[in-house]
Amino acid sequence: MTTRDRLDRGRSPLRLVLVLVASTLVLLGIAAAVAVALLPPVLAETPRERMTASTGQTLRSATGSATVTVPAGWLVLGVGPFLTDDTITLVSPDDAYRAEFTLLPAGSSLTGLLAAHDITSAAATAAWNTEELSSGYSVRWTELAADDDADASASATGVEKGPAAEASEEDRGSTIVLVALTAPDPTMPVELVLVATVSAPDAAAYRTVTADLLAEATLSGVPPTAPAPTSPATGGGLP
CATH class of the missing domain: 1.10.287 (Helix Hairpins)
Structure with missing residues (x-):
């Protein structure tokens, strides 16, 4: 070798x-x-906690915040370091109704949210309604058929009113309620967007749930930074 x-x-x-x-x-x-x-x-879909009492949850962004009241028995979804402070997802006690709140800059495009839920074309062709809530806030909203964009249409019943009629037994799929909540103050830098999903046969019955969630939501702008105090001039003294 x-x-x-x-x-x-x-x-x-x-x-x-x-x-x-x-x-x-x-x-x-x-x-x-x-x-x-x-x-x-x-x-993001992992249950975080089920509320034992009505609890306020705060969403934050660089320019403002929103507070959403989560009723007792509701489940908050999402755990881990990947969560952002400007969103929160809630599920009703019977698991039939899902509410996703997102804090956005006032007047911003909803393109990203619509694409995430595959309802871009539906929202573009649906009729939008504007309504003022008893809290003084305004909402712009519509109802969409989640499984057939071509058939999306706005409901004739306002978000603060009760169900207009029982849903037909022939209804299938889910209904998505899309709501943008704005404050009475036109200078408010943020708005709150709700994407609520519920089965089509139950959509009418859950309109009051949507109304209750929005009725207790509030928006707040980030206070401007206070100017740094100036040092008093030296010398001279009082006259």
């Missing part, structure tokens, strides 16, 4: 170890990438 053969034989175990280490690192990197991609949506 030559000296070269002996050296090559000595390197073989080291090469094997290096290959194994490199392969392991690659697999760990792939697993981490998959986890980062999959964890946020999974954690």
